[in-house]
Amino acid sequence: MSLGIMEEEDLAEYFRLQYGERLLQLLQKFPNIEEQSESPSIRLLEKKKEAKIMHHAMLQKKETFQRRMETLNLRWEELGIKEAQLKAHIQKFEQFIQENDQKRIRALKKANKERDLKRQRMRELAKAKQEMAALRLEHQRLSSKLQDYSIFNKYLEKVVENSEGSDLSPPMQFEEIHEVIARYKTLVSMHCDLMQSAQEGQEKIERAKARLARYMEEKDDEILQHNNELARLQMRFDRARSDVIIWESRWAHIQNTAAKKTLLLGTIKMATLNLFQIVSKQLKETTYVSLEDTHKQLDMIQQFIQDLSDIWAEVKKKDQQQIRF
Incomplete structure (x- = not known):
């Protein structure tokens, strides 16, 4: 808070804090009145006098303090003005910088642009000098x-002179050198065309030979395969x-x-038929079996053989029983 706008209470508190101890010290310096005189009126007068002196001193201190505060406020305002001027000066200086x-x-x-332009001009000049030298x-x-x-x-001039005085056909007579050159170019062009035609014919022949070779190779392969x-x-x-x-x-x-197998089979069939006939006679039964049915x-x-075996076994068994008894 600025000292120029202090309130009265703050000012009184300030004086009390600043000068309270000093007043006590001043009062202690005065001699003890009770020791000198016991009269209350004298003490009252002395107290009033002391109070008046103290009040006067307080007023002087207060005036001095107010003057100092006014001086400080003026100084503060001057410093504010100087600060604003200094800020403006600094701002101008910064803007100037x-x-x-x-x-x-x-x-x-x-300067850099001019230097680059100068270098470019020097390079162009050096290039122009090189081109000039070339x-x-x-x-x-x-x-x-x-x-x-x-x-x-x-030589061409002599050719023109010789062609004018010769008995050659009109295409071979020349009046100017450029006619000789044109004739030469025509012959060169014709030669190139003929060479190209010959080359194309040769290429066709080569292609035909290649096709013939491929055909012969294919046919040889076919003949080889056949x-x-x-x-x-x-x-x-x-x-x-x-x-x-x-x-x-x-x-x-x-x-x-x-x-051989057929002969053996016939023999077996005949033997089987003979045995079958013998068995049939032994059985004395009429059987209807085909002569060709060998299996039957x-x-x-x-x-029949199985039956005979069973009968023989039974007979043999009975004989053994009789022998035992």
Whole structure:
């Protein structure tokens, strides 16, 4: 809080704190009145006098303090004004510094740009010098070449002179050098066309040869395949013919074996039929069995033999029992 706007209570509190102890010290310096005089009136007068002196001192202190406060307030206002002026001055100075920095930056940019432009101009100048030197060399080379080719110009002039005084056909007579050059270009073009036609014909021949070679190769492959197939079929035929001989011999062996088996089968059937007839006579029964049904005959023979075996076993058993008894 500013001292210039203090309230009265704050001011009184300030005086009490600042001068209370000093007043006590001053009062202690005065001699003890009770020791000097016992009169109450005298003490009252002295107290009033002391109070008046103290009040006067307090007023002086208060005035002094107010003057000092006014001086301080004025000083404070002056400092505020100076501070505002200083801030304005600092702001102007900062603005001045900023403007100087911007000017310096623009100047640096301009200097850099001019330096780059100068370097670019120097590079362009060096390049132009190099191109100029190259053009001079090219001019010297062309001049030397022109000097070397001057003999051809003289030769062409002689050709024109000779063609005018000769008995050649009109296409071979020339009045200017450019006609000779045009004729030469025409002949070169015709030669190129002929060479191209010959090359195309040669390429067609080569392609035809290549197609013929591929065709011959394909046919050779087909012939080789047919020969291989023919050889394979011949081998199969030879194997089949050898197999035929083998199978013919096997067939003859099978036929011989079959004849033997047939003969043996006939013998077995005859023996079986004889046994069947003997069994039939022994059984004294009429059986209706076909003469060709050998299996049925064998079954009956087996049954007859089984019956005989059973009878024999029974007879043998009875004989043994009789022997025991």
